[in-house]
């Protein structure tokens with residue numbers, strides 16, 4: 085070897101020792117792992133199609149948990165290592181706990197994902213007729229780019245609660261045999277004015293009206309007879325009247341199913357990956373974990389997309405009250421338990437999109453197929469409104485993941501001062517636990533059709549499983 089070549093190989097060696105390894109994740113993990121990822125995602129796709137709202141995701145989780153031996157939690161009982169319990173918070177949020185060998189004494193391990201997604205909620209008085217078309221007025225939920233929602237086939241999901249206590253469940257628009265709904269848009273020919281507006285002005289919240297019918301009742305000349313016809317159809321199908329919409333949680337979600345994306349089928353396109361793409365792995369990790377050292381709790385929460393306010397969101401006391409019950413039964417104080425507790429806030433991050441590269445800082449972005457993304461902090465501006473995971477906690481998580489060869493990466497949410505966002509991490513940190521965000525990178529986040537990598541979904545499951553299983 086010439087002197088020059090020898091020098092080269094020395095620097096190569098040194099690079100390998102000192103540099104972050106930047107190999108494609110698919111190359112890193114190999115064929116076997118990819119096969120496991122693909123098969124894991126087959127069931128994930130079914131979950132996506134079955135559980136498009138927080139209520140549907142919560143009831144899916146409870147069903148799976150019951151099958152796996154979880155029982156409804158009873159705070160008057162004491163539990164032993166290996167016992168599995170669940171808590172149903174109003175049918176919109178769920179907690180699953182597996183009691184550890186040491187119970188809550190040395191803290192608990194929390195995996196928290198959210199099961200609400202951006203959607204188009206109906207207003208309490210939604211139905212109206214305008215120029216012989218029947219429409220629903222809506223009030224969007226969560227952060228959406230409003231222009232993405234018109235001309236997308238929509239399905240109606242939710243419940244109507246009647247005064248007598250009955251609950252009418254509605255899902256319409258998912259089956260091929262069922263009608264779906266749509267928000268209309270203006271044709272380009274007449275959109276000269278619209279197209280010259282900035283996006284936030286061209287599509288406003290009050291433009292998001294859903295088309296739901298056009299035929300009058302009995303070809304009657306009576307006023308509002310299209311509205312009458314639609315209400316009559318609704319009454320015959322569900323037994324509800326216009327007044328009953330006042331006590332309803334009804335929402336419009338995209339009517340399409342989860343699909344493989346790409347010639348290589350390496351990705352999944354679907355509505356509401358954020359954050360069911362972390363909720364599903366967290367649920368599966370809770371079902372699969374062997375009796376852990378510390379009690380593990382998977383929380384599938386609601387209300388994240390609007391800031392976690394509300395009794396089913398993470399600003400509510402429902403989780404801390406549950407941990408207090410577990411602690412009390414073991415003679416522990418909840419504040420001592422929380423101080424020793426750790427959490428993975430399982431939420432998505434923005435995947436680097438080459439088409440919109442300018443929004444990202446390439447050294448600190450998450451990438452499709454590079455595995456679960458750890459986000460040390462979110463927030464905006466000068467790290468406002470975020471908890472920032474400590475160096476020590478980051479090291480602990482690195483150690484757990486690397487010991488099990490989990491594929492993972494780090495990422496920030498876009499460029500500094502480019503915008504920002506938050507997760508539930510800060511609410512858990514405010515309870516005096518250690519927490520960091522870990523989840524799946526997503527393309528087109530919050531769009532009606534979001535994209536994730538199958539490998540990243542599986543590695544997020546493995547990350548949560550290893551976190552729960554760690555000593």
Ligand code: MN
Pocket residue numbers: 198358359388431432
């Ligand atoms: Mn999210």
Ligand code: MN
Pocket residue numbers: 358389530
């Ligand atoms: Mn979100």
